[in-house]
Amino acid sequence: MQETNTNFSFLADGGECGDLIRSINWSETSLGPVDEWPQILKTTLGLILHTKFPMFLFWGPELICFYNDAYRPSLGYNGKHPAAMGQKGEECWPEIWDFIKPLIDNVLEKGQASWYEDQLLPIYRNGRLEDVYWTFSYSPVFDETGKAAGVFVTCNETTEKVKTLSRLEESRDELEFAIDAGELGTWDYNPVTNKFFGNARLKSWFGLPADAELDLTTALNAIAEKDRARVTQAIEQSLQKSSGGGYDVSYTIINPVTRQERFVRAKGKAFFNDTGDAYRLNGTVQDITDDSIARRQLVASESNFKAMVLQAPVAMCVLKGPKFIVEVANDPIYELWGKTAEQMLNKPLFDGLSEVKGQGLEELLIGVLTTGERFVANERPVALPRGDVMEIHYLNFVYAPFRNEDEIIGVIAVATDVTEQVLSSQKIQDAEERARLAMDAVEMGTYDLDFVTSGIITSPRFDQIFGLNVSSTHRDYVSVIHPEDLETRRIAHEVALKTGRLKYIARVIWPDNSIRWMRAVGKVIYDDNGTPLRLLGTAVDITESKQAEEELREINQRLELALEAGNLGSYELNIETGEIICNEQFKSDFGLKDREQFTFSDLINTVAPAFRERVRAAVGSAIKNKNSYNEEFQIICPDGSVHWIRASGKVRYTNEGKPALIIGVSFDITDHKNLQQQKDDFISIASHELKTPVTSIKAYTQVLERMLKQKGDEREAAMIAKMDAQVNRLTSLIGDLLDVTKINSGKLQFNDRVFAFNELVAEVIEELQRTTEKHVLINNVNYTGTVHADRDRIAQVITNLISNAIKYSPLPGNIIVSSISTENEVQLCVQDFGVGIPADKQELVFEQFYRVSGDKQHTFPGLGLGLYISSEILKRENGRIWVNSVEGKGSTFCFALPASPVTQA
Ligand code: ADP
Numbered sequence: 095m096q097e098t099n100t101n102f103s104f105l106a107d108g109g110e111c112g113d114l115i116r117s118i119n120w121s122e123t124s125l126g127p128v129d130e131w132p133q134i135l136k137t138t139l140g141l142i143l144h145t146k147f148p149m150f151l152f153w154g155p156e157l158i159c160f161y162n163d164a165y166r167p168s169l170g171y172n173g174k175h176p177a178a179m180g181q182k183g184e185e186c187w188p189e190i191w192d193f194i195k196p197l198i199d200n201v202l203e204k205g206q207a208s209w210y211e212d213q214l215l216p217i218y219r220n221g222r223l224e225d226v227y228w229t230f231s232y233s234p235v236f237d238e239t240g241k242a243a244g245v246f247v248t249c250n251e252t253t254e255k256v257k258t259l260s261r262l263e264e265s266r267d268e269l270e271f272a273i274d275a276g277e278l279g280t281w282d283y284n285p286v287t288n289k290f291f292g293n294a295r296l297k298s299w300f301g302l303p304a305d306a307e308l309d310l311t312t313a314l315n316a317i318a319e320k321d322r323a324r325v326t327q328a329i330e331q332s333l334q335k336s337s338g339g340g341y342d343v344s345y346t347i348i349n350p351v352t353r354q355e356r357f358v359r360a361k362g363k364a365f366f367n368d369t370g371d372a373y374r375l376n377g378t379v380q381d382i383t384d385d386s387i388a389r390r391q392l393v394a395s396e397s398n399f400k401a402m403v404l405q406a407p408v409a410m411c412v413l414k415g416p417k418f419i420v421e422v423a424n425d426p427i428y429e430l431w432g433k434t435a436e437q438m439l440n441k442p443l444f445d446g447l448s449e450v451k452g453q454g455l456e457e458l459l460i461g462v463l464t465t466g467e468r469f470v471a472n473e474r475p476v477a478l479p480r481g482d483v484m485e486i487h488y489l490n491f492v493y494a495p496f497r498n499e500d501e502i503i504g505v506i507a508v509a510t511d512v513t514e515q516v517l518s519s520q521k522i523q524d525a526e527e528r529a530r531l532a533m534d535a536v537e538m539g540t541y542d543l544d545f546v547t548s549g550i551i552t553s554p555r556f557d558q559i560f561g562l563n564v565s566s567t568h569r570d571y572v573s574v575i576h577p578e579d580l581e582t583r584r585i586a587h588e589v590a591l592k593t594g595r596l597k598y599i600a601r602v603i604w605p606d607n608s609i610r611w612m613r614a615v616g617k618v619i620y621d622d623n624g625t626p627l628r629l630l631g632t633a634v635d636i637t638e639s640k641q642a643e644e645e646l647r648e649i650n651q652r653l654e655l656a657l658e659a660g661n662l663g664s665y666e667l668n669i670e671t672g673e674i675i676c677n678e679q680f681k682s683d684f685g686l687k688d689r690e691q692f693t694f695s696d697l698i699n700t701v702a703p704a705f706r707e708r709v710r711a712a713v714g715s716a717i718k719n720k721n722s723y724n725e726e727f728q729i730i731c732p733d734g735s736v737h738w739i740r741a742s743g744k745v746r747y748t749n750e751g752k753p754a755l756i757i758g759v760s761f762d763i764t765d766h767k768n769l770q771q772q773k774d775d776f777i778s779i780a781s782h783e784l785k786t787p788v789t790s791i792k793a794y795t796q797v798l799e800r801m802l803k804q805k806g807d808e809r810e811a812a813m814i815a816k817m818d819a820q821v822n823r824l825t826s827l828i829g830d831l832l833d834v835t836k837i838n839s840g841k842l843q844f845n846d847r848v849f850a851f852n853e854l855v856a857e858v859i860e861e862l863q864r865t866t867e868k869h870v871l872i873n874n875v876n877y878t879g880t881v882h883a884d885r886d887r888i889a890q891v892i893t894n895l896i897s898n899a900i901k902y903s904p905l906p907g908n909i910i911v912s913s914i915s916t917e918n919e920v921q922l923c924v925q926d927f928g929v930g931i932p933a934d935k936q937e938l939v940f941e942q943f944y945r946v947s948g949d950k951q952h953t954f955p956g957l958g959l960g961l962y963i964s965s966e967i968l969k970r971e972n973g974r975i976w977v978n979s980v981e982g983k984g985s986t987f988c989f990a991l992p993a994s995p996v997t998q999a
Contacts, residue, residue, distance in 0.1 A: 102128055104136045108143030109163035114179050115139070123180060124156050134237050138246065150247035151235070152198055157183030157245070168226070168251045170219025189223065190215045197232050202242045207233035212252050227256040279379035281362070283310060285333055285372050296379055299358070301350040318355070321345035325360075332364045333372040339364035341377060357383045409511070412496055414504035417442040418459055421504070430487075430511055432479040449479045458493055462505050468494040473516050488516035536634055543568060543616075543629040559612055559635045561604035576601035576609065586614075591626055594618045599636065611640040663760035667694055667743070669717060669753050683739055683760045685731030702728035702736065709741075717745050717753045726763060738767040770838075778835035781828045788828060792821045830959040834942065837966045844884040844970060851881045851920060851993065852913075858892045859911060866900050874912035877920050881993045883971045888991070891967055891975075894960040895924040895987045901954055902985070903928030919973075920993040927984035936977050940965040964989070 105112040121127040128136075135153055139160055142149040148165040152158070159181050161169075169175040178186045187194060193215060197208055211229045218224075230249030234242035273280055279296025283289070290310045292302065300316040302308060310329075317325050325345050332341035341362040348355050362377020400422050403410045409427035411420055420438045428435055431447050438446035444456060453476055458469050471491045477484040491509035495502045533540065539556025543549075550568040557564055560571050575583055579600035586598035596616035601609050616631030654677075657664050663680025667673070672693040681687050684700045694713075701709050705727035716723040724742040731737060743758025795818045802811040836842040852875050859871045881888070899909045903926045914921040931939060935946045945958035965975045968989050979985035 102136075104140035105143065108140075111160075111162050111166065111179065112143045114176050115143075115160070118180050120180070123158070125154060125158055125180075132237055132243070134235065134243065138235050138244065142246075148249055148251070150249060151244055152183045152247070153235075153244040157198060159183055159186045165249070168217075168219075168249070170217075170224070171221075173217075173219030173221075187217070189218055198245045201232045201234050201245045205234045205236075205242050207231060212256050214256075225253070226251060227253045273378070276378075277381060279358075279381075280376070281313075281360075281379060282374070282376040283329075285364075285375060299347060299349065299356055299379070299381070301352070316347045316350060318346040318348050329375065332362065332375060335366050335370040335372070337364075339366065339372070339375075341375065344382065355383070356381050406508075409507075409509045411507050412504055413443055413459065413507060414496070416460075416463065418444065418505065420446065427507075427509065430478065430489075430509060432481075447479075449484060450476065453477060459505050462493045462495055463502055466495045466497075466502050468492060473512055486513075487511050488513045533632070539633040541571075541629075541631050541633065543631065545626050545628060556633055559610070559633050560602055561610070574602050574604075576603055583614075590616060590618055590629070594620070596629065596631060609637075610635055611637045657759070661762065663741075663762075665743075665758060665760065667756040667758075669745075669755060680760050683737070683762050684729055685733075685735075685737070700729050700731070702730050704728070713743070713756065716743065716756070720745055720747070720753070722758075726767075736764075737762055738764045774835050774838045777831050778839075781831035781835065784824075784828050785832070788821060788824050792818065792825065795821055827957060830957060830963060833963050834959055837963065842966070842970070844887060846882055846884050846971075848880045848882045849885045851875075851877055851879065851922075854885060854889055855892060855911060855913075855922065858889055858896065862893065862896050862900070868906040869900050869903065870908050871896065872908055872910045874910055875922070877913040877915045877993075879915065879920065879993055881920060881991050883973075883991060884967075887967045887971070891964040891989060892922065892924075894964050895989075898960065898987070899924050899926035899928065899985070901956070902926065904953070915993065918992060918994070919990045921988055921990045923986050923988040925984065925986040930981040930983050930985050931977065931979040932981045933979075936979055939977065940975065 105116050142151055142162045146164050149162050150165055151160040159178050166175055174186060184191055200206055209231045212227050215228050216223050216225050228249050229252045230247055233246050235244040235246045237243040279293060279299055281292040281296055288310055290308045290313045297304060300313055314322055325343055328343040331337050332339055344359040346355055346357050358379050359382050360379045362375055364372045364375040367373050403422045404424045406424055409430045411423035411427045414421045419442055433446060444451050462469050473488045475486050476489050478487050489509050490512050494506045496504035496506045537555060539553050539559045541550055541552040541556050548568045560574055562570055582598050583600050586596055590596035599613045602612050603609055612633050613636045614631055614633045616629045618626045619628040621627050661679060663683040665674050665676035665680045674692060684697055686692055698706060709725055709727050712723040712725045722744040726740045729737045729739050739760055740763045741760040743756040745753050746755040748754045795814055799811050799814040855875045859873050863871045907927045910925045912923050931946055938944045940961045942962045943958040968975045973989055973991040975989040977985055977987050
């Protein structure tokens with residue numbers, strides 16, 4: 095039977111739980127339908143459902159559960175509600191049944207109520223088992239019979255309260271801990287009662303008794319006299335509502351017992367009631383003695399540091415932050431930057447000094463700022479502004495991190511400008527290097543002699559020069575100097591001590607007893623008082639130049655002897671100044687015996703006018719062509735006498751190739767010339783005198799030959815013909831002699847005209863072929879041009895060459911006559927296969943009276959004049975003559991003449 099329609103007054107307005115009870119079909123439960131419920135149950139339920147206080151009821155033997163809306167939250171969501179309503183107690187509360195069953199039993203059996211406060215009874219709710227705290231009472235509900243029929247539970251969940259309390263406890267612990275850890279004193283002052291309370295630490299600082307409440311005045315007594323009024327005032331002020339209640343004051347306390355001073359900071363807050371009167375002021379006291387010292391020290395050290403930077407003799411600055419703001423900088427660094435304080439101070443470094451951007455310094459600074467590692471630069475080149483230009487300066491600098499505690503907040507830069515040192519050390523290095531190279535080049539040894547200790551430091555080369563080894567002492571070096579040179583050395587050292595300069599040359603005797611020459615040069619170093627301290631010296635082995643000098647001296651001596659013996663003059667002409675240095679013989683050769691000094695033009699003036707230009711030209715051409723000259727000329731002496739001089743000279747050049755000197759010799763050839771003249775005169779007279787009788791003889795022989803032939807005396811006529819041939823040879827010899835005298839006196843006549851060269855050659859060949867049967871003359875001349883010269887003289891030359899070819903070819907053979915022509919000359923060559931001429935004689939055959947001597951000398955008659963005359967003729971005709979010959983194989987004589995190779999018409 096459904097009871098929902100039943101009007102259950104006790105359930106009316108019973109809230110959600112009342113509705114829930116009504117909705118349950120109780121007839122199916124052990125309680126039976128509601129109508130049949132005992133009145134006490136209904137009454138109790140009415141009470142429960144209508145109260146706002148959380149209540150619960152266990153009823154009957156099965157301890158059926160009832161509860162009201164106020165209790166419901168304790169069942170949570172996803173938990174017991176709504177199933178708990180009407181459920182058996184044991185089924186509803188299995189998780190705590192062990193705990194509450196005895197309590198319920200106790201109530202039911204003994205009728206005793208019980209009370210529990212903040213009891214932890216974890217229950218299942220909200221989908222899990224939760225720790226829930228309860229404050230509850232269990233009391234019996236008696237039925238009509240006075241028997242306890244149910245247990246009435248008033249309960250209150252105190253979970254929140256318990257947790258808050260425990261949190262409070264925890265935070266109090268934490269506070270305690272913080273106060274302890276922070277070594278704080280705590281205090282609490284009641285302005286109403288003027289009582290003051292402090293914790294143990296505070297009391298010990300203030301020297302107050304441990305357990306008493308105190309008057310504020312007692313506490314204030316511990317404050318240093320100088321601070322007391324100020325503290326009192328601060329307290330009074332904080333107690334004024336208008337002040338906001340804040341209290342913060344630092345002062346010194348002096349422990350009245352131990353006299354220990356502390357510098358403390360007291361902080362607190364005043365609390366005010368509704369009427370605006372302060373009822374409490376509490377707070378803490380912190381010992382800041384150490385802090386205060388540290389801060390004072392910090393402030394002091396910061397200002398010290400700043401002062402230190404400003405007064406530092408080296409360039410220094412502090413750059414703060416990632417922009418490197420110039421915080422402190424001293425004058426030297428402004429000078430180094432080439433900037434003023436206005437341009438730099440409190441500005442980013444690279445804004446004020448934008449000129450040095452991009453030289454890698456930004457990166458270095460950033461590196462120091464980020465890594466904290468200092469950077470040290472040595473002689474680093476940095477371009478810095480100086481006026482309008484950038485100058486390279488060499489800097490030694492350090493970038494060090496500038497720290498605050500552990501944080502790097504900037505960079506300290508310290509710099510020194512070492513430009514001058516770097517440059518001068520570079521110069522010194524350069525100079526040393528040059529000196530070393532120079533010393534190496536001349537193989538110079540060096541030494542450093544200490545006058546005080548006699549200690550000597552030497553270079554390996556120096557030891558080598560002295561033939562000694564490194565470990566030698568000063569005495570050792572002196573001991574190897576040649577005994578004869580020790581005096582020289584001693585004097586040189588004596589002079590050196592006075593003048594500061596040492597210089598001498600001495601011989602050194604080497605261990606193998608060989609003698610070497612050495613030149614020592616040195617410089618004395620003095621102290622401030624002028625006392626000689628050290629000698630820095632060099633030594634060079636000059637043995638070779640000494641030997642060369644010696645050789646030169648000998649050569650000069652020999653030369654002088656030779657010059658003297660040969661009456662040779664010698665001279666040296668300075669081309670630039672014309673000055674002449676010479677020996678006495680030279681002066682006398684030029685008739686300038688009285689003159690101390692003379693020049694080239696003085697010399698030229700002594701030359702006979704007829705020769706003057708020739709001599710001048712010869713000297714000029716020697717200078718120009720860088721060769722020598724050799725001239726014979728006449729000199730007119732001041733006394734009017736005339737001398738023949740042969741002078742020769744060779745040009746010497748400077749290293750730059752400029753002609754500097756002519757050196758040479760002169761020789762008086764007057765006697766020689768006179769003899770030559772006498773010889774020429776004799777030949778000339780003799781040949782003239784011979785010419786007439788020989789001509790007569792020739793005429794008579796021809797007449798005689800003709801007469802004998804007419805008489806039929808053939809044999810006699812043949813003898814006369816041979817005589818005629820000998821007369822012809824005599825005529826030709828006399829002709830040669832006459833030609834020579836003419837050449838020597840410059841009287842050889844020439845009648846130049848144009849003629850066909852090949853015709854002349856053919857004529858000569860034809861004529862000479864008749865004189866020989868053993869030789870075949872082959873004419874290979876193919877030149878068809880003309881020649882402008884004296885035809886007879888050229889015929890004389892060709893005749894001479896072919897005659898010689900025949901004469902010096904004793905065996906039968908060919909003689910080849912050939913020609914070569916070029917654009918402006920014709921060459922004629924006569925080749926024989928005869929005796930030939932030794933190479934060293936070939937040049938000489940063109941000289942007057944020269945004949946190649948040898949065993950065969952007398953086999954070939956002659957005067958040695960033919961080739962001389964030929965060469966003189968060619969000289970006059972602007973031609974040349976030369977020979978190629980191999981002794982025993984034959985000779986080829988050639989001459990060349992200027993020619994025009996025009997083919998004859
Ligand atoms: P000579 O023939 O009268 O001695 P030359 O002046 O003609 O005089 O010659 C000079 C010298 O040159 C000769 O004595 C001779 O020794 C040498 N000589 C000249 N022509 C020839 C030649 N064709 N072969 C070898 N020797 C020669």
